[in-house]
Structures are given as C-alpha cells and as structure tokens.
Amino acid sequence: MSANETPQTSATYDSAFLRACRREPVPHTPVWFMRQAGRSLPEYRKVREGIPMLESCMRPELVTEITLQPVRRHNVDAAIYYSDIVVPLKAIGIDLEIKPGVGPVVDRPIRTRADLAQLRDLTPEDVSYVTEAIGLLTRELGATPLIGFAGAPFTLASYLIEGGPSRSYENAKAMMYGDPELWADLLDRLADITAAFLKVQIEAGASAVQLFDSWVGSLAPADYRRSVMPASAKVFEAVAGYGVPRIHFGVGTGELLNLMGEAGADVVGVDWRVPLDEAVRRVGPGKALQGNLDPTVLFTTPEIVEAKTREVLDAAAGLEGHVFNLGHGVMPSTDPDALTRLVDYVHTRTAR
Amino acid sequence: MSANETPQTSATYDSAFLRACRREPVPHTPVWFMRQAGRSLPEYRKVREGIPMLESCMRPELVTEITLQPVRRHNVDAAIYYSDIVVPLKAIGIDLEIKPGVGPVVDRPIRTRADLAQLRDLTPEDVSYVTEAIGLLTRELGATPLIGFAGAPFTLASYLIEGGPSRSYENAKAMMYGDPELWADLLDRLADITAAFLKVQIEAGASAVQLFDSWVGSLAPADYRRSVMPASAKVFEAVAGYGVPRIHFGVGTGELLNLMGEAGADVVGVDWRVPLDEAVRRVGPGKALQGNLDPTVLFTTPEIVEAKTREVLDAAAGLEGHVFNLGHGVMPSTDPDALTRLVDYVHTRTAR
Numbered sequence: 001m002s003a004n005e006t007p008q009t010s011a012t013y014d015s016a017f018l019r020a021c022r023r024e025p026v027p028h029t030p031v032w033f034m035r036q037a038g039r040s041l042p043e044y045r046k047v048r049e050g051i052p053m054l055e056s057c058m059r060p061e062l063v064t065e066i067t068l069q070p071v072r073r074h075n076v077d078a079a080i081y082y083s084d085i086v087v088p089l090k091a092i093g094i095d096l097e098i099k100p101g102v103g104p105v106v107d108r109p110i111r112t113r114a115d116l117a118q119l120r121d122l123t124p125e126d127v128s129y130v131t132e133a134i135g136l137l138t139r140e141l142g143a144t145p146l147i148g149f150a151g152a153p154f155t156l157a158s159y160l161i162e163g164g165p166s167r168s169y170e171n172a173k174a175m176m177y178g179d180p181e182l183w184a185d186l187l188d189r190l191a192d193i194t195a196a197f198l199k200v201q202i203e204a205g206a207s208a209v210q211l212f213d214s215w216v217g218s219l220a221p222a223d224y225r226r227s228v229m230p231a232s233a234k235v236f237e238a239v240a241g242y243g244v245p246r247i248h249f250g251v252g253t254g255e256l257l258n259l260m261g262e263a264g265a266d267v268v269g270v271d272w273r274v275p276l277d278e279a280v281r282r283v284g285p286g287k288a289l290q291g292n293l294d295p296t297v298l299f300t301t302p303e304i305v306e307a308k309t310r311e312v313l314d315a316a317a318g319l320e321g322h323v324f325n326l327g328h329g330v331m332p333s334t335d336p337d338a339l340t341r342l343v344d345y346v347h348t349r350t351a352r
Numbered sequence: 353m354s355a356n357e358t359p360q361t362s363a364t365y366d367s368a369f370l371r372a373c374r375r376e377p378v379p380h381t382p383v384w385f386m387r388q389a390g391r392s393l394p395e396y397r398k399v400r401e402g403i404p405m406l407e408s409c410m411r412p413e414l415v416t417e418i419t420l421q422p423v424r425r426h427n428v429d430a431a432i433y434y435s436d437i438v439v440p441l442k443a444i445g446i447d448l449e450i451k452p453g454v455g456p457v458v459d460r461p462i463r464t465r466a467d468l469a470q471l472r473d474l475t476p477e478d479v480s481y482v483t484e485a486i487g488l489l490t491r492e493l494g495a496t497p498l499i500g501f502a503g504a505p506f507t508l509a510s511y512l513i514e515g516g517p518s519r520s521y522e523n524a525k526a527m528m529y530g531d532p533e534l535w536a537d538l539l540d541r542l543a544d545i546t547a548a549f550l551k552v553q554i555e556a557g558a559s560a561v562q563l564f565d566s567w568v569g570s571l572a573p574a575d576y577r578r579s580v581m582p583a584s585a586k587v588f589e590a591v592a593g594y595g596v597p598r599i600h601f602g603v604g605t606g607e608l609l610n611l612m613g614e615a616g617a618d619v620v621g622v623d624w625r626v627p628l629d630e631a632v633r634r635v636g637p638g639k640a641l642q643g644n645l646d647p648t649v650l651f652t653t654p655e656i657v658e659a660k661t662r663e664v665l666d667a668a669a670g671l672e673g674h675v676f677n678l679g680h681g682v683m684p685s686t687d688p689d690a691l692t693r694l695v696d697y698v699h700t701r702t703a704r
Binding site for chain 1: 523571572624
C-alpha cells in the first residue's frame, strides 16, 4: 500500500477528531483520553487477569478488545492503539520485561557503544500482531479514527540506559551531556525503530499517530534542541508522506512546547500546567493543541469537573484546532463514569 | 531577642551570599548546594550510621557536624541547616516516620476536617534542639551565613494528605479542588507552624531562610494563586520583620516563578529547565535568583561541568543578584570532588 492509500473511509477522514487535528471546523470539540484503554476500566482488569502486560500487547484479539472498550463505554472520538512504550524494543529482541508496580526493566542496560549492537532495525514481521490487530480494529471501529502509538527516542533511550525506573534519569542525562556522539547514535537508531513501528500502524490503518516523549520534560530547551529534537524530527519526517496527523506529547514540557511543534508535530499535547491560551502563544500558528484537564480533577464532584472543564474550554476558545484530553494519562483509580460524563459534557458544551 | 537584633556579625552580613541575596555588588558569585549536607558525603554516611533520619535531626551535636561537613569540604558560601521537611510536623506530635528508600509515612493521613485536630501550634520548646544546634553552629561557622530550612505549606499538606510517597498527589489535589475550605484551613495551619519553625531558626541565628515547596510544580498557575499562594505568603510575611533574605524554591516551577516571587520571596530558586535569563523575565525586577545547574551534569567530566556552568553564568550575567546553586538537590551518588571543583570554578570565574 502506498503512502496515499491509507484505508480510512471518508467518514473517518471527516470525523471531528481528524478535522480538529487538521484545524478545520468541527461539529463539536473531539475528546479522547491518554490511557483511556487501561486499568481504570473493570472490563480491562477482567480481560487482563493473569496475562502479563507485554504478552497482552502481542495478542491481536485482546489488543482489539482492550482498544475498543473505552470507545464503547465513553463515546470518545478516537481510539488509541493499546500498546506499551517498550513494545518495539521487545520486538527487536531487547531482553526486557515489565514488572508489575515497577515498570520496564532491561536486562542489559545500554551504557557503551558496544551495547548499541542490541539494537537492530524493526521490520513489519517483528510486529505482525500489530498489523493483525489494527486490521481487526479498523473493521470494528467504523468511522471512529484509530491513533497509532509509539514512545519517542528520548524516552526509549532513558529506559534503555537506566535499565529500570528512575526519577532523575541520571545515567541517561550523563550520556547525553558526557558522550554526545554515542547519545546521538543511540537516538538515531531509536528514531528509525520508532518510525518503522509507526509506519506499520499507519499502513495497517491508523488515521493519526501520537509520539509519547513521556520523560522529556526533564530537559532544558537548549539540551532538547541539541540532543533530542533531531531524532524526534526524524520520526515525524519519516511518516510525513502518509498525511496522517502527528501528535506529540510529554508531561511537564511547558518550556519545550514550541520545540516539540518545530520537531514536526501537527498537534502539540499540553499538560495541565500551562493554560491552552498560553500554550498557543508558545507553539505559534499552524498547529492544533491537545489537552489539558488535570487528571486529578476527576477525583472530585461532577460540578467541579464541569467547572474545571469550562476553564479548559474557555482557554481553548481562540484555538484553530483543539482536541480535548486530560493533561496526562487517566489515573488507574479514576471512576470510569466520571470519564463518560466528561465526554458528554464536552460534546454538549461545544456543539456548534 | 527582637526582630532587629539577629546575632549575625557584620562579616556575616557582608558575606557574598547575603550581599547577592540583597542584590548588592559581590566579590564573587556565591555558591551553595541544596542537599549539600547529606548522602553524597562519606563523612555524612559515617556519622549517620545506625541513626534513623528523624532522630539525626534532633541531636544538636550531630546536626552541627552534618551541617558543617560541606562547608569544610567544599568551601561553599553558606551552610544550610540540616533538617527534614517533616521535622516540624513530628515536633507537634504527628505520628510519622521516614522509611529508608520510601520517604515520610504518616500513620493517620489528613483527609477530613476532624483530622485537622492533629495539628497544633509549634512552640520553640517543641524544637529546643534546633535552637541549641544553631547556637553551636553559628559559633563554628564564623562569618559563613546559615540558611534556615522549612517545607512550604503545600508540600507539607501533600505529605499529610497522601500519607506516603506519591507521584501525582491525587488525594491532595482532590482536596484542593474538591473541598477548598478544608484545604485552605489546612494550609493556613501549616503556614503558622512553618512560620513558627522558621522564626525559631532566625532567632537562634540563621541569616536567611529557604522555604522548599518541593512538589508545587504539579500545579497550574491559577490553582497556585488561588489555593497555595495565600499560605506561602503568610509564612513569608510572618518572618519579614527580621530582615533576613527569604528564598523560595520548588522543582518544575517554570510556570510559577513570578507567583513564587510575588508570594514574598526575596530570592527565587530556579530549576535547570528554565534558563536564568528567561527566569528573570518571568520573575521581574527586585528579586535575586538562585540556580540552576542540572545536578546530573556532575556525572560527566570536569570539562563538561565547566562548560555547562559557563552557560549558567552567562545566562545570569544580567541579573542584579545571583546565588549559584544546582537546579535541584545534590544526588546521592554525586562525586563530592566534583562539587568541590565546581565551587572553586564559580569563585574563580566570577571573581571581580
């Protein structure tokens, strides 16, 4: 399939979500939630019972079911492909596992040039379960767009270098500051792997992609520009020909929003720390924004959720394109009904 | 002792550190490090052996020794009183302990109005060991200023509400959003306790104070202004009469720097994410800035540390007052010699 023959129907193309990403007029502000497929849903916990995280990402029927669950329940405007940031690393043979309550643990962390040998290119055959799952999904989803999912090179590098959970990324940043050539080579390889992983998803039918740079908010702008942006830009450039919207998000990235847009995103995700009217000043024209209700607001009453949602919508009033989302992922203890009500509220409030 | 008779000598008053805090000309840019007294030093690990964290904060001779260790070793321009954020809470009888590798754990978290009864006013007698330690310290320190230490109301409230470690502060923020009156009353009480704790330190001889709002970077500006700033301002106002510089710091607070200054700080601490020339634009005139080398830079070579330090000093060139510091605390695995070299480098490079 060529870059110009993505399988999306014209109804998908005309969906509120994809129109907002393209900064076109919308019938209502579209809504989806980062981590909408996951632990907040009892039906998710049920189907995941006894199945380790990474294994769950490799079973097409299970991926399809989990991806569809929040679409059925919440009436969100887009599905996000159920996966994990480390899936493409596992797929090329990196020895890692996701320990419950801990996170990804890498058997042999990457610290030297010799360690780069662990990284080979990713081929569609490495992730045939992704192609299969997206085939199933697009049939089930109808006009609802599917967002492809990948971790960005910086965040992948942080996992690979630290080898386990970290709050300060000291080994990763020590390599970034201390051995810029090794760092750049590592990120460049990860950019190729990430781009290949996103291409598989788009060619199988994803109508948009989101590149998660979860931990990049730990960097100052000059370091981001010098040491991270080239690799992220390579990923975005590699999928530019497909014409699907490219979303980019990281938490705590207020200082980096303009650069994350400049890296090649069509839609810049914003956490709850920066009001959207300020975010648009930083990002500049020509980009849509996604966000940004504080996910902890959902632990309050419906009235307070509505009041805080109005603050977000008011701040977004002047935007060319706005995709409503939380400012970070849904927290596991969130009441699913609060999410369903929130979708309905945004749809009703913004109906044109 | 009245507010105008702090025991500092004129040599202390004329120290580079206090002059920089007051935005007066300095012989060199003063340097100290958050967490300079602590686990990065072998002599600290030695004297702490077998002594639980909170107990170590209550032994005046030990506090004195630990506070002095980095001054002796690194030639820093200020000492920071060795304590822990939860010390004043422990002192008023809150049932908490600091679990190694975990952090403060509160036996009965504060979640309801009835729980506020756990909080009573702090008197100097509750922390007589602080007065004693600072008496010992000021004699040993000579002209080197001592910075008093306290956690800010928001951060204390987060610990008390969560009851243990948290990455997202969901219970604290749910109270902040969901029960603003209870939240305000809790923060107001914590402001009084914090102010009393700082007064004890100033009256015993501290020449400056730093109010740590470690976790406040998790808030959006409008929420900070509405729900946190009144309590922080109350603390600063309560110690204004002493005329000692008031420093305010939190990590990830790029969006809040102006408000943290407005709350009453004389010196605004900046983490490494915001270059100091940008920080001064946000904070505005009339405040000194403190910061902001990324602490992970210290895991590289001396040449790279110097290059990154020059970037900080260059960005600080236009400031009225600059106190050099890291952008967050010294990390435990930092090589102490790297810190000693850094102090020397800043002193030499900025000598007028």
